[in-house]
Every structure is written in C-alpha cells, then in structure tokens.
Amino acid sequence: MSGTFLIASGKGGVGKSTLAAGLGAALASLGSSTVILDADIGLRGQDALLGLENQVVYDLLDVISGDCELEQALLPVPRVSGLWLLPAAQFARARALDAKSLRRVIRSLRTEHDFVLIDCPAGIERGFRNVANTGICEPILVTSPDDISMRDAERACSILQEKxxxxxxxxxxxxxxxxxxxxxMYSAETVAQTLDCPLLAEIPEDPLVYRALLRHTSFMQLDCPARQAVIRAARRLRGEDVPFPHLGAARSSLWQRLRQLRVREVPSLHDL
Ligand SMILES: Nc1ncnc2c1ncn2[C@@H]1O[C@H](COP(=O)(O)OP(=O)(O)OP(=O)(O)O)[C@@H](O)[C@H]1O
Ligand SMILES: [Mg+2]
Incomplete structure (x- = not known):
C-alpha cells in the first residue's frame, strides 16, 4: 500500500507534528519509503523533531520557486533508513504556498516514494486550505478527546469534505x-462516533513522548505505549487489519502503569 496523507486538526497543539514524525518513522521501518512534508510555513517543527534542525539548507518554497531541485531539499532522517524530510520555510507566510505548486511537488515525490505525510498547519485558515485544496491527499484528522478539540475538528472536517x-x-x-x-474521558470510539469518522488510531497520553524530546530523541526510539500505538496506525495505513486495543475498556494493571514509568530503548520497530 502507498498514499499521500494530510495530517490535520482544527485546534492547534493536539499532536499533528509528533504523530506525523512517528508515523513516518514507523512506515519507513516497516519498509515503506516515506517523506514527511512540513507544510507549516513560518512555524516549521519537523526539522527539530527529526534531529535535522542544523541541516536545513533548502526548503519547500525553494523547490516551488525553482531555486533548487527537489532532491537538494530532501533530507535523509538520521537513524531511520527510508525516511526523508522536505522542510518548510522558516521565514515566510502561508500565502507563499499555492495548491497547484504543492500538488506538483507531491506528485513528484510520489514517483519515488511510497508514502508522503503532510504535516499541516493548525486551524482552518490559509495554510490549511492550501494543502486541502490540492485535492490529492487523504485526510487524517487528529483530535484529543475533549469537547473543544472535537468541535474544532468538526470544522476542519467539513472543509476537508468539500475537497x-x-x-x-x-x-x-x-x-x-x-x-x-x-x-x-471520552473513549476513542465515542469520539469517532461523535465526529462520524472512521477510527485510524487511539494513542495514549505517554510521558515518554516528552521525555524523548528532553533527550533530543524521538519516542519512536523508546519502548513505550505511544510508539506501539503509532506502529499499529502505520500498519493500518499499509493496509493491514490491525485490531484496536480499545484503551480504557479495562482498567490498566498496576504493572502496566509502572511499566510506563520505565525508559527502555529499542533497536527495531518490527517487534510488535
Ligand atoms: N500522545 C502524547 N503523549 C504525550 N505528549 C504528547 C502526545 N502527543 C503530543 N504530545 C505533546 O504535545 C505537544 C504538542 O504536540 P505537537 O507539536 O505535535 O502538536 P501540533 O498539533 O503539531 O501543534 P501545532 O498545531 O502547533 O502545529 C508536544 O509537546 C508533544 O510532545
Ligand atoms: Mg505542528
């Protein structure tokens, strides 16, 4: 399986960039060549999340304006073979990106790579619409299980549905x-029913996501519940039928809760 996915939300800060980076690492480690395209013009973050902040020379807008070739802007992600980043411009405005040019870049990436994951800006304004208007991306909506985030997700959903x-x-x-x-707290099933969207993944709140950031690494390098959930989501994107654990259906054991406090590095993503 392959595809181009737009990772969006209504409300900001719900985890789009974190999950795009995690899904990219999981897809690549499962054998799918993957590019993360940071479309958050002016507020890029993927370079830092992927350990590439000092290596960005060219960005998406340089490619679009013809200042460099696509291959010159693509950066291989350290320690994750098969994963690349196309960085966003740091000092530009969303209006500098137009849907037609972005569509051209995405098509070109898809000739060489299995998956393109687009990290969308928050909100439903211009930056978001530029990406939605390409009309060639399958949308993935990220929300946290609260009323405000879900209400904003519903707004984003209705705009995405126009395209x-x-x-x-x-x-x-x-x-x-x-x-x-x-x-x-709402369960993932309740959120999915309320928004009337098919559930791709339920990701637990996981302190190791933050602890990984502090160590300048990714939670995908640590043995933790968020990583396992992201790998399950990546396998579903690859077309596998992966059962849901239904978080909260049973009370987690003391052992599971204690286990979440430990930090253990993992060599590979193939062990789920
Ligand atoms: N499952 C999780 N468990 C714990 N912390 C998380 C989880 N997912 C995301 N976070 C934390 O939430 C914060 C916001 O995440 P992130 O930057 O990915 O959100 P975003 O939707 O991309 O934000 P923006 O809308 O500003 O682009 C980060 O500090 C991240 O580490
Ligand atoms: Mg983000």
Whole structure:
C-alpha cells in the first residue's frame, strides 16, 4: 500500500507534528519509503523533531520557486533508513504556498516514494486550505478527546469534505485509559462516533513522548505505549487489519502503569 496523507486538526497543539514524525518513522521501518512534508510555513517543527534542525539548507518554497531541485531539499532522517524530510520555510507566510505548486511537488515525490505525510498547519485558515485544496491527499484528522478539540475538528472536517470524498480517518491522541475507564474521558470510539469518522488510531497520553524530546530523541526510539500505538496506525495505513486495543475498556494493571514509568530503548520497530 502507498498514499499521500494530510495530517490535520482544527485546534492547534493536539499532536499533528509528533504523530506525523512517528508515523513516518514507523512506515519507513516497516519498509515503506516515506517523506514527511512540513507544510507549516513560518512555524516549521519537523526539522527539530527529526534531529535535522542544523541541516536545513533548502526548503519547500525553494523547490516551488525553482531555486533548487527537489532532491537538494530532501533530507535523509538520521537513524531511520527510508525516511526523508522536505522542510518548510522558516521565514515566510502561508500565502507563499499555492495548491497547484504543492500538488506538483507531491506528485513528484510520489514517483519515488511510497508514502508522503503532510504535516499541516493548525486551524482552518490559509495554510490549511492550501494543502486541502490540492485535492490529492487523504485526510487524517487528529483530535484529543475533549469537547473543544472535537468541535474544532468538526470544522476542519467539513472543509476537508468539500475537497475529498468521504469522512477523514481519525486519530484520537492523548487518551488516558484510566480516565476513560472511570467515564471521565471520552473513549476513542465515542469520539469517532461523535465526529462520524472512521477510527485510524487511539494513542495514549505517554510521558515518554516528552521525555524523548528532553533527550533530543524521538519516542519512536523508546519502548513505550505511544510508539506501539503509532506502529499499529502505520500498519493500518499499509493496509493491514490491525485490531484496536480499545484503551480504557479495562482498567490498566498496576504493572502496566509502572511499566510506563520505565525508559527502555529499542533497536527495531518490527517487534510488535
Ligand atoms: N500522545 C502524547 N503523549 C504525550 N505528549 C504528547 C502526545 N502527543 C503530543 N504530545 C505533546 O504535545 C505537544 C504538542 O504536540 P505537537 O507539536 O505535535 O502538536 P501540533 O498539533 O503539531 O501543534 P501545532 O498545531 O502547533 O502545529 C508536544 O509537546 C508533544 O510532545
Ligand atoms: Mg505542528
């Protein structure tokens, strides 16, 4: 399987960039050549998340303006063979990007790579619409399980639907299984039913996502529940039928909760 996925949300800060980076690492490690295209013009973040912040010379806008070739702007991600980053411009405005040029770049990337994951800017304004208007991306909507984030996701969803057929696939991020179990937090199924979107993934709130950032590494290098959930999502994108754990359906054991406090590095992503 292959595809071009636009990773969007209504509300900002729900985990789009974190999950795009994680999905990219998982897809590449599963054998799919993958490019993360950072479309967050002016507020790029993927270079830092992927350990490439000092290596950006050319960016997406340089490619579009013809100042460099696509291959010159693509950066191989360290320690993840098969994963590349096409960085966003740091000092530009969203209006510098137009849907037609972006479509050309995406088509060109897809001739060489299996997956293109587009890290979208937050909100439903120009930056988001530029990407949505290409009309060639399958949308993935990220939300956290709260009313505000879901309301904003619904707004983004209706704009995406003008451009693409069907409802976007949904990632519910930052779930706390214990709170879901006691009924204090919506379950991923409830969020998916409320938004009427097919569920792609349920990702737990995981302290190791933050602890990885502090260590200047990725949570995908650590043995943690968020990594396992992201790998399951990547396998679904590759067309595998992967069952959902239904976080919160049962109370997590003391052992599971203690295990989340430990930090263990992993050599490969193939062991799920
Ligand atoms: N599952 C998770 N568990 C714990 N922390 C998380 C999780 N997902 C994301 N985060 C944290 O949430 C914060 C926001 O994430 P991120 O920058 O990926 O969001 P975003 O949607 O891309 O934001 P923006 O809309 O500003 O681009 C980061 O500090 C990230 O480490
Ligand atoms: Mg982001």
């Amino acid at each position: 693409t057929e069907g409802r976007p696939r949904l990632i519910v991020n930052r779930l706390n299984a214990d709170l879901v179990h006691t009924g204090e």
